[in-house]
Amino acid sequence: KINDYCNLLYGVYFVNVTILDSRIDNKFKGIANYGVKPTFTNNKPLLEVHLFNFDEEIYGKKLKIEFVKLVREEKKFESIEKLKDQIIKDINTVKNDKLFQNN
Numbered sequence: 001k002i003n004d005y006c007n008l009l010y011g012v013y014f015v016n017v018t019i020l021d022s023r024i025d026n027k028f029k030g031i032a033n034y035g036v037k038p039t040f041t042n043n044k045p046l047l048e049v050h051l052f053n054f055d056e057e058i059y060g061k062k063l064k065i066e067f068v069k070l071v072r073e074e075k076k077f078e079s080i081e082k083l084k085d086q087i088i089k090d091i092n093t094v095k096n097d098k099l100f101q102n103n
Contacts, residue, residue, distance in 0.1 A: 008067060010035030010045070010074035014094045017051055018064040028054050031094050032065065038076035039083050052095070069099055 015032045030051040036042050049065065071090050077083040094100055 008034050009070060012071040012074070012090050013067045014069045014071060014097060014100060015049060016066040016068055017049060018066075019058055020062040020064055021058075028052070029094075029100060030054075031071070031091055032067070033074075035074035038074065039080070050091075069097065 011034065013032045013034065015030050017028045017030055019026070019028070028051045030049050032047060032049040034045065034047045036045055047065075049063070071093055077086065
C-alpha cells in the first residue's frame with residue numbers, strides 16, 4: 001500500500017528497499033516504476049519494483065521503499081519492444097549512477 005500523502009511524479013526511480021521481515025532485514029538496491037503504465041492504457045497508479053541481485057519470494061511482505069532519484073518521467077511507448085529497450089537503458093542508467101555505486 002502506498003501512503004495517501006505520497007506525491008511522487010509518475011516515472012522511473014532508483015530505489016533502496018528494506019524488507020521488513022525478521023528473516024530478511026537487509027537493504028537492497030533496485031529500480032521502480034510508479035505510474036499508470038500508459039503504453040498499456042492502465043488508468044490506476046501502480047508501483048512496480050525490481051531488486052538487483054535478489055532472488056527470494058517476498059510476496060506479501062512489507063517493504064520500506066526509499067525513492068533515491070528520479071531517472072525519468074513516465075511516457076507512452078509506440079511498442080512493447082521500445083518499452084523493453086528503454087527498461088534496459090533505465091537499469092543501466094541506475095547502475096552507472098554515482099549514487100548507486102556509493103550508496
